[in-house]
Amino acid sequence: MGEPVRDASSSESIDQRRRLVDLYDASMPEVYGYLSSRCGSATVAEDLTSETFLAAADAVRRGVVPDLTVAWLIGVARHKLVDHWRRRERDDRLLTAVESQPVPDDDPWEVHLDLLVAHRVLGQLGGHHRSALTLRYLDELPVRRVAECLGRTEGATEVLLVRARKAFRRIYDDLTGDPNPGDPTGGER
Amino acid sequence: MTTNDPFEALGFPPERQEPRARFARDLRSRLVAALDLDLDPPPAVDLPERKPTMTSTPDPAATIAVPYLTASDAAEALDWYAEAFGAVEEFRVVGDDGSIGHAQFLVGSARFMLSDEHPSIGVVSPTTLGGTGTAIHLTVADVDAIFARAVGAGATSLTEPEDQSHGSRHGTIVDPYGHRWMLSQDLEQFDVATYAEREDVADSEWSVEISGISGGERVTAADRPGTGGGIWAGVFYDDALAGIRFLVDTFGFEEQIVVTADDDTTVVHSQLRWPEGGIVQAGTHDPDNEFTHPPGDQSLYVVTADPHAVWERCRAAGVAVVREPESPDYDPDGMGFAVRDPEGNIWSFGSYGVDA
Incomplete structure (x- = not known):
């Protein structure tokens, strides 16, 4: 010693x-x-x-x-x-493109998530979206803590979460065969 | 945030999940090293991969050749061997289809293995082959009783039990699965020389040729004392018997075996055991035998925890000293010395850094 x-x-x-x-x-x-x-x-x-x-x-x-x-x-x-x-x-060139797009509206989504499908969707998301959704929803962290983990401001994290939910919904609807992806009223009609 | 957020269904608190035991073990070692700790390994009983500890005690029945039988119906055969020979089943490995992939049983202290046929890997029974090329010679205590029991259980008698000139009484059967058994009961200790001289053997169309080394004593591998393996050094003398006496009396070797030729002086083989391990084969130098060297040509090193005791014996015997006792640099607490035996071979004795 x-x-x-x-x-x-x-x-x-x-x-x-x-x-x-x-x-x-x-x-x-x-x-x-x-x-x-x-x-x-x-x-x-x-x-x-x-x-x-x-x-x-x-x-x-x-x-x-x-x-x-x-x-x-x-x-x-x-x-x-x-x-x-x-x-x-880092290799995902889409990221910059996505980040530079205007923030989409955070439409209400009336759906009962099929957890198996949901986990498949998470696996197909980009890392930033997957991180945000995982921390926010699987780990059930408040937005403030998610922001800390991701090294972002709370505002930027809110925006990221909106984008992440949108991206998630697009793939989820694809996988479950929703005829009107993106329709605010979803399958409620 | 909407009040009814469907994403809330994703909530997933951390749940224990067992990783691979190997991974857990390796990472623990890395962690302990990264923390500069000197910890005992984790309690092994926690490892899910751990298999039941098998005994390390040698199993004598496993070190000899074990017959592996194949039967057209192994389960039935196991019952039959139990009934006919009093076989004791050790265990069986049964497939989902009910077939026996492997089973072991003992008849007395003799072990047997047995399985059903698996033709795809060449495992077929005598029934399929229409005969067998191998017989099992089984020594039993009462051949007449076993023989009668086996035949009563359905075996075919080939030869009834009869006293044989080689000192046993035996009979031969074929069991219902096609295996041929020579059931044999020892009546007297077998001796090949006695056997060869017996009238019915000497006068028969067969003659007995006895293998073995020349000279008075015939030695088989089984007669040789156990030595524990290792490297055996050869050392040679013109008067090997005197050399052996010196090695035993002065140095302290233990005589295990000495084999002489017909002249009773030429040593063709010997085993002298050093009490702390190792064997030397002292023999007579023979210029025509390339395996032997002229006396005085050899230099041997003997490791001993007590070189002082050997030194005292050498001094008392007035042995020629090549190097006086000294402590080497690498082993200040140890000691070593070198002497010549009566025919000039150099022997170095020392602790050589080996712990007592």
Whole structure:
């Protein structure tokens, strides 16, 4: 052991580090389950779970963990998920085009979502839309928290959510064979 | 936000989901390393992939050749072997279609394997083949009783039990699945020389040819003492018997076996065991035998936790010293020395950094 250059070698830090391993033993399946159910791929879920825990280890060593709990780990996992989708959408040239279009009206949509179809639709969305909808609706975060996770203002996040819902609805209607996609009254006629 | 937001149906709180055990294990190791911790591995019982621990105790029945039988109806055959031979079933592996992919049973201490026919992979029974090229020689305690039981259960008698000149009483049957069994009961200890001299053998159209090394003593692999494997060094002497006496008395080798030729002085084979492991084969140097070397040509190293004890014995015997005892740099607590045996071969003894 060398000189204690930072508090990483203090007994308090060792306690924290041991607690992270304990947390891993107790709760890793929860983090993995969170990621796996959202990204729909075991391989990606494994990668993101690894990233999550290694980032957690780094945070513990730097002494910047506010609260070493499963909830905090899920928060880290959420960021990893968003990062993952963001990486994937870098190649997506459509993004800039979509972003520059005027904000569509957020039409009311009277529909009972078929969850199986809904998850397929999420998988077909661009990363930015998928992130926004996942955080807002699967994770049930308030818009303020979604904005934090995505590094956007609340206003920009609201706009993104409107676009994301629109994009979602377009694909969902396609998949379910709605004869009048985009019709504000949907199947209510 | 609309009051009736259909997207609210998507709510999905985090749910536990078990990842692959291998992944969980690997990531845990990475995590422990990233945290600079020195932790015990996780309790293995939590791993879903873990298989029941199998015993590591060697199973004597598994180290010998095991007959693997095929039967036209394996389930029926298992019943038959139980009835006829008192077979004890160990387990069976049954397919969805009811066929037996594998089964094991014991007759006494002899193990057998058995399956149904699987012609696509060449597994066919004597019934299908119309005969068998192999017989199973089974030693039993009471051949007449077993023989009668087997025939009573439906086996075909080929030869009734009869005393044989090789010292056993045996009879042969073919079981209902086409397998030929030589049921044999030992009456006396078999000895091939005695057997060859027996009148009915000596006078028959058959003669017995006994294999084995020349010289008085005939040694089979089974007669040789266990050695534990490893590399065996050869060392040679003009007077090998004297050399062996020296190696045993002075150095402390243990004599396992010494085989001499007809002249009773030429050592054709020996095994001298070093108590802490290793074998040397001391033998007589023979200029015409390329496997032997002239005495004095050899240099051997012996690892021992107590080189001092060997040194004391060498000093007491007045052995020629090549190198006085010293502690090498790499092993300051250890010691080593080198001496010559009576015919000049160099022997180095030392702890060589090996823990006692």
